[in-house]
Amino acid sequence: MPVIKVEGLSKVFGKNTKQALKLLEAGKTKEEILKQTGSTVGVNRASFEVEAGEIFVIMGLSGSGKSTLVRLLNRLIDPTEGHVYVDNEDLAIMNKKDLLRVRRTKMSMVFQKFALFPFRSILENAEYGLEVQGIAKEERSKKARTSLEMVGLGNYIDQYPSQLSGGMQQRVGLARALANDPEVLLMDEAFSALDPLIRKEMQDELLDLQETMKKTIIFITHDLDEALRIGDKIALMKDGSIVQVGSPEEILMNPANDYVEKFVEDVDRSKVLTAYNIMKRPETVNIEKHGPRVALERMQKEGISSIYVTDSKRNLKGYVTADDASIALRSDVTSLLAIMKTDAPTVTKDTLMNAIFEISHNSPVPIPVVEDGKLLGIIVRGAVISALAGQGEVNLTHA
Amino acid sequence: MLNFMENIEKLPLGSWVSDFTDWISDSFAFLFDPIKNQFGDGLEDFADMLAAVPPVIVILIVAVLAFFLSGKRFGLAAFSIVGLLLVWNQGLWEELMLSFSLVLVASLLSVIIGVPIGILMSKSKTAESIITPVLDFMQTMPAFVYLIPAVAFFSIGMVPGIFASLIFATPPTVRFTNLGIRQVSEELVEAAEAFGSTGAQKLFKVELPMAKTTIMAGINQTVMLALSMVVIASMIGAPGLGREVLSALQRADVGTGFVAGLGIVILAIIIDRFTQSFSLKKGTSI
Numbered sequence: 001m002p003v004i005k006v007e008g009l010s011k012v013f014g015k016n017t018k019q020a021l022k023l024l025e026a027g028k029t030k031e032e033i034l035k036q037t038g039s040t041v042g043v044n045r046a047s048f049e050v051e052a053g054e055i056f057v058i059m060g061l062s063g064s065g066k067s068t069l070v071r072l073l074n075r076l077i078d079p080t081e082g083h084v085y086v087d088n089e090d091l092a093i094m095n096k097k098d099l100l101r102v103r104r105t106k107m108s109m110v111f112q113k114f115a116l117f118p119f120r121s122i123l124e125n126a127e128y129g130l131e132v133q134g135i136a137k138e139e140r141s142k143k144a145r146t147s148l149e150m151v152g153l154g155n156y157i158d159q160y161p162s163q164l165s166g167g168m169q170q171r172v173g174l175a176r177a178l179a180n181d182p183e184v185l186l187m188d189e190a191f192s193a194l195d196p197l198i199r200k201e202m203q204d205e206l207l208d209l210q211e212t213m214k215k216t217i218i219f220i221t222h223d224l225d226e227a228l229r230i231g232d233k234i235a236l237m238k239d240g241s242i243v244q245v246g247s248p249e250e251i252l253m254n255p256a257n258d259y260v261e262k263f264v265e266d267v268d269r270s271k272v273l274t275a276y277n278i279m280k281r282p283e284t285v286n287i288e289k290h291g292p293r294v295a296l297e298r299m300q301k302e303g304i305s306s307i308y309v310t311d312s313k314r315n316l317k318g319y320v321t322a323d324d325a326s327i328a329l330r331s332d333v334t335s336l337l338a339i340m341k342t343d344a345p346t347v348t349k350d351t352l353m354n355a356i357f358e359i360s361h362n363s364p365v366p367i368p369v370v371e372d373g374k375l376l377g378i379i380v381r382g383a384v385i386s387a388l389a390g391q392g393e394v395n396l397t398h399a
Numbered sequence: 400m401l402n403f404m405e406n407i408e409k410l411p412l413g414s415w416v417s418d419f420t421d422w423i424s425d426s427f428a429f430l431f432d433p434i435k436n437q438f439g440d441g442l443e444d445f446a447d448m449l450a451a452v453p454p455v456i457v458i459l460i461v462a463v464l465a466f467f468l469s470g471k472r473f474g475l476a477a478f479s480i481v482g483l484l485l486v487w488n489q490g491l492w493e494e495l496m497l498s499f500s501l502v503l504v505a506s507l508l509s510v511i512i513g514v515p516i517g518i519l520m521s522k523s524k525t526a527e528s529i530i531t532p533v534l535d536f537m538q539t540m541p542a543f544v545y546l547i548p549a550v551a552f553f554s555i556g557m558v559p560g561i562f563a564s565l566i567f568a569t570p571p572t573v574r575f576t577n578l579g580i581r582q583v584s585e586e587l588v589e590a591a592e593a594f595g596s597t598g599a600q601k602l603f604k605v606e607l608p609m610a611k612t613t614i615m616a617g618i619n620q621t622v623m624l625a626l627s628m629v630v631i632a633s634m635i636g637a638p639g640l641g642r643e644v645l646s647a648l649q650r651a652d653v654g655t656g657f658v659a660g661l662g663i664v665i666l667a668i669i670i671d672r673f674t675q676s677f678s679l680k681k682g683t684s685i
Contacts, residue, residue, distance in 0.1 A: 076589050104595030115590035119608045129594040132604070180594075 002049035003183060003216045004056075004073070009046045009082035009092075011068055011240075014039030017080050030239045042068035044240035045082065050233075052183075053214040057227040059263075060237030066220045069237070070188050073218065074107045075099060086184065104133050108177035112189035114169045116161040122148065122172050123157035129180040140179075147178040150209065167198040174206075178213070185217045192221065203230050224263060228252070228272050236260050249277055269387065270354035275347045278356075278387045279369045279377030284308045287317050287336050292328040295320050295336065306365045308375060309340050316375040318342040319365055346370045347379070353387065360384050424551045431552045439558045442504060446557075446638075450496040457496075458483045461669065468676040475672050482665035491640060491662050498629050498639030498666060501557060505564040505625040510618055513569045517576025517614075518602065527577065534570040542567050542628060546635045560629065560637030568624035575617020579610025619674040626667050640666070 012020040016037040023033045030041045043065045050056040060066045071077040073084055075091055084091040086106060091099065108129060116125050123141065124131075126148050130140035148154055151171040161169055170190060177185055191199045207230060210217065221227050227234050228248040235245045236259075244256035252272060255261035283302050285295045287309050299307050299322045309317045318340035328339045345359050346368050356379060360367055366378040424431065449457075458480055465476040486495050520527045545566050549559035583606050591605040607614075633641030640662045647656030 071589075074593055076592055100595045100597065102595075103593060107593075109590070109593040111586050111590060113584075113586055115584075115586040117587065117590075117605060117608075119611075128591075128604075132594055132596045132600050176594075186593075 001052075003052045003087060004050040004218070005083075005085040006046055006048050006073070007083040007085070009069070009072055009084060010044055010080050011042035011065075011072055011077060012039045012080045013042055021081055041065075041240045042077075043072060043079075046237075046240075046242050048235055048242060048245055050216055050218065052216050054232045055210065055217045055219055055230055057219045057221060057231035057234045058237060058242075059221055059224060059227040059231075059234055061222055064237040065240035066222075066237050067188055068240075070109075070186050070218060070220050073186060074103055074109060104129065104180065106182055107184045107186060108180060108182040109186040109188065110170070110173045110177045110190040112192055114161070114166075114173045114193070116169055116172055116176075118161050120160075121157065122153065122159050122161070122164070125161065125172055126157075126175045126179050128176055133180070143181075144175070144179045147175040148172070150178065151175045151205070165198075166194050167202060170194060170202065183216055185215045187217060187219045189220050189222065191226065192223065199226070206230060225271075236263065248272060253277070270357065271352060273353045273387055274349060275351045275353075275356055275367075275369045275379060276349035276376075278353070278383045279349070279379050280383065282308050282366075282368070282375055282378040284310050284314075284375065285320075285336065286310060286312060287340075288312055291334045291336060292320070292325040292339065296322060296325040296329060299325070308368060308378065309336055310375050314374045316346070316368055316370055316373065319344055319368075321365075344368055349376055353384065357384055420548050420551050424548075427552075435553045435558050439553075439556060442500070442557050442561070445504070446497050446500040449500050450493045454483070454487045454492050458487075464673070465669070468673060470676075475669075479669050482669065486662045486665060489658050489662070491643065491659060494638070494640045494643055494659070495662055495666060498626075498641065498663070499670075501560060501564070501629045501632075501637060501639060502622065502625050502666075502670065505561045505568060505629070506618070506622045508561065508565055509569040509621045509625065510572055512565070513572030513617075513621065514576050514614065516569075517573040517617075518580065520573065520577040521580035521606075530573070534573060537566055538570045542631050543634070546632065549632075550635050555636035557637055559635050560632030563632055563635075564625045564628035567628045568621045571617045571620035571624065572614070573617075575620070576610065576614050579613030579617075580606045582613065583609040615674070615677055619671065622670055622674050623667065626663070626670065630663060 010021060010024065012024075014020065014037065016039050020033050020037045020039040020041065023036060024041065024044055028036075030044070033039060033041055046069055048056075058066045058069060068077060072079045073086075073091070075084075075094075079092050082092060086102060089098070089102065091102060094102070117128065120128070123144055126144035127140045130143060135143075145154065145157065148157060151174050153168065153171050153175060156164065156168070161172065164172065170193075173190070191202045194202060203226060206217075219227075219230060228251075231248055233245060234248055234251050235242045236251065236256075237243065238259050244251060244260050246254075249272075251260065252264050252269065255264055283298055283304065285298060285307055288311055295307050295309075299305065304322075306319050306321045308319045311317060320336060320339050320341065324339040324341075333339065344365050344367070345363055347356055347359065347370070349369050349371060351369075356367065360379065360381045366380045368378050369376045461479045461483065462476045465479045466473065469475040483495075486492060516530065520530050542563070545563040546559070549563040553559040553562055587605055587609065588601065591601040596604065629637060629639060630641035630644060633639065633645045640659050643659035644656055644663070647653075647659060
């Protein structure tokens with residue numbers, strides 16, 4: 001069951017919101033509506049669901065409405081139309097008291113420029129969310145300390161934000177958000193203000209933390225690499241609309257339209273695609289049933305120069321080449337065992353493309369993809385190159 | 400043709416204002432009289448009490464406070480000691496204490512009235528658009544003009560002095576409070592809201608602390624204006640150093656006038672540095 005369910009959520013800034021909504025229904029673009037009504041469309045009928053424990057990335061360029069969308073989720077901005085269900089409660093029509101409760105206990109937010117309170121110590125900053133709930137000093141200080149320790153700032157509790165570096169400040173922002181143990185974490189360009197090295201470090205740390213805490217995270221970013229790195233699912237936004245929602249692979253390999261395609265054009269695919277995405281169904285022979293004759297026949301039929309050998313349970317045994325098979329045939333060798341080679345380097349299905357590229361360069365045969373000894377598929381050298389070039393067929397349905 | 404104004408009668412603006420002032424002073428006499436009497440008595444008692452403290456003790460307290468407020472430096476403390484001793488030596492101690500109590504009470508009232516109005520302005524565009532021109536009016540009208548209704552409402556003495564000073568000196572506190580709160584970065588306000596702060600929690604835990612430096616700058620201005628008004632208010636019988644200046648002016652007595660004026664300068668500098676140090680304290684922020 002999804003933790004967050006967004007249905008037809010729209011935000012129009014300006015006076016003629018009703019007219020603008022009508023025009024939106026009629027399929028007019030953002031520019032046309034601005035011209036006709038003077039109102040700006042922030043978010044255009046967004047709908048999506050976020051499952052518990054998922055990192056859901058909302059990505060788009062500046063002005064695409066992603067920051068507005070995240071603020072509609074905790075109603076820092078009031079929606080013009082639509083629904084935001086958090087645990088089946090509709091925030092969009094909620095009264096003030098309930099909204100306070102949801103903000104205090106269910107959702108926390110991490111901000112782009114950290115938004116720490118400069119006159120409060122690190123500990124007092126982390127305590128803020130608990131303080132406004134009226135939790136006793138001792139308890140809130142204990143919880144705040146725990147969450148500061150989680151982000152590695154246990155020794156800095158008496159410092160002030162201005163004394164910390166950017167990366168550390170954002171850790172405080174994260175600790176503050178985690179202190180009241182929310183179900184949902186809203187992260188608005190949380191790492192965008194950090195320099196690239198620190199940003200990567202923070203991404204890793206978020207993923208590490210996520211392993212244990214299993215929060216539902218909505219992460220806003222304009223950086224596709226970041227989205228692909230941390231997202232379980234990615235929603236791409238343009239002009240206030242969500243143009244595609246999918247797993248990182250889906251977005252990358254099957255861009256829904258030109259806009260998405262343009263967006264993903266520059267991505268370094270070798271750091272994203274894995275063996276699983278480019279492997280093919282292998283031609284095999286069974287060591288228990290087949291001999292060199294079958295092997296050679298199959299190779300000739302498929303037009304390949306080597307074939308993998310497995311047992312009945314698809315455990316990988318080795319490979320034979322066409323040359324060896326024809327020599328064996330002439331000299332009446334009947335077992336594949338005698339001519340089988342076992343020197344092929346293997347990869348797992350999660351091996352990244354850039355690693356495969358190295359291996360395929362030195363391997364005379366297609367690379368077998370193996371899991372628990374079983375042969376899942378093979379990667380031919382051509383597939384590596386064409387996938388890097390952004391063409392070719394790619395598997396997306398996970399087994 | 401060009402002299403069409405000759406054909407238009409002069410608007411009785413002045414008499415309207417007079418009538419209005421008379422009406423107020425009559426209708427609200429029930430309010431003004433107790434203020435004039437009780438508040439006035441209290442004020443005099445307070446001033447007398449201050450004046451009754453031996454000067455040596457006052458000077459010592461001021462010097463110690465100056466030392467700590469200026470971050471354990473001796474400059475302000477030394478200046479305070481020398482300046483106050485000089486005033487005492489010139490026989491103006493009582494006048495100094497009277498002026499100081501007037502400034503203190505007028506400023507406190509200005510802050511008590513001004514800060515909430517400033518908060519209201521920062522929260523409501525309507526309030527801001529109504530109050531801003533009123534503040535402009537209050538600050539640009541020559542200060543002397545306030546003395547006239549002040550006398551009408553409270554006759555002469557300390558109370559009308561404080562009344563006139565309130566009108567003249569409150570605007571900076573209001574303006575700076577409004578400005579300070581509006582300048583709090585939007586992300587910080589969002590952070591406060593996102594964690595489920597109520598309006599009051601947002602105001603007291605985030606906005607006011609963030610705006611503190613700016614508000615203190617406004618209060619500093621208010622105190623300085625109150626001090627200048629205290630001198631002007633001597634024209635309607637407010638006691639203190641201002642009265643000395645005024646009588647020296649009437650007698651064209653340069654020496655006495657200068658000495659009393661110097662007393663005001665010394666008082667102004669000490670008060671200014673004190674209020675400034677409040678605003679600069681805890682400077683770790685920002």
